[in-house]
């Protein structure tokens with residue numbers, strides 16, 4: 001049986017946080033493409049960007065998504081830029097499992113990520129990135145979940161309902 005769920009969305013939308021909380025609530029294993037990339041490279045994401053540029057990181061990330069999807073059951077958190085690659089968008093759009101786009105307002109992204117330095121692209125003109133990616137998240141996902149002002153437990157309950165919908 002397919003028990004998989006993928007979380008996509010912009011930096012700070014809560015993909016990592018909610019994947020961990022959903023994994024804890026369900027006992028399902030969690031795979032985060034950012035962690036898979038860092039583990040395979042034995043480097044942090046910032047180090048990979050510095051050494052290989054964004055292009056090198058994207059190649060590694062595309063491989064990590066394919067790897068994560070080989071696991072079942074699996075709760076899969078992606079990096080915020082997974083949809084920048086046409087190959088990943090096509091892969092996600094073709095999945096017969098829940099692909100949930102997490103959204104959050106720009107003001108709340110700022111609040112959540114203020115002071116962080118571990119996301120190289122958050123240090124740049126991220127509102128322009130968000131605008132460019134918006135249509136790609138939409139075409140890659142089959143569920144939408146707004147996280148703005150909502151607690152992690154409430155959001156986990158929504159994700160569990162999406163998983164159960166699929167199972168039922």
Ligand SMILES: Nc1ncnc2c1ncn2[C@@H]1O[C@H](COP(=O)(O)OP(=O)(O)OP(=O)(O)O)[C@@H](O)[C@H]1O
Nearest residue numbers: 010011012013014015016017079080112150151152
């Ligand atoms: N529902 C929420 N309410 C308040 N804060 C949240 C919520 N979800 C996540 N956060 C906080 O926002 C920050 C970013 O969350 P997280 O790392 O899960 O985002 P992400 O979507 O995985 O980002 P990235 O694309 O960079 O991996 C964390 O400090 C986290 O605690």
Ligand SMILES: O=C(O)C1=C[C@@H](O)[C@@H](O)[C@H](O)C1
Nearest residue numbers: 011034079080081119120121
């Ligand atoms: O939105 C992005 O492009 C990124 C998001 C993070 O999850 C990391 O994958 C990395 O910092 C790039």
Ligand SMILES: [Mg+2]
Nearest residue numbers: 015016034078
């Ligand atoms: Mg994350």
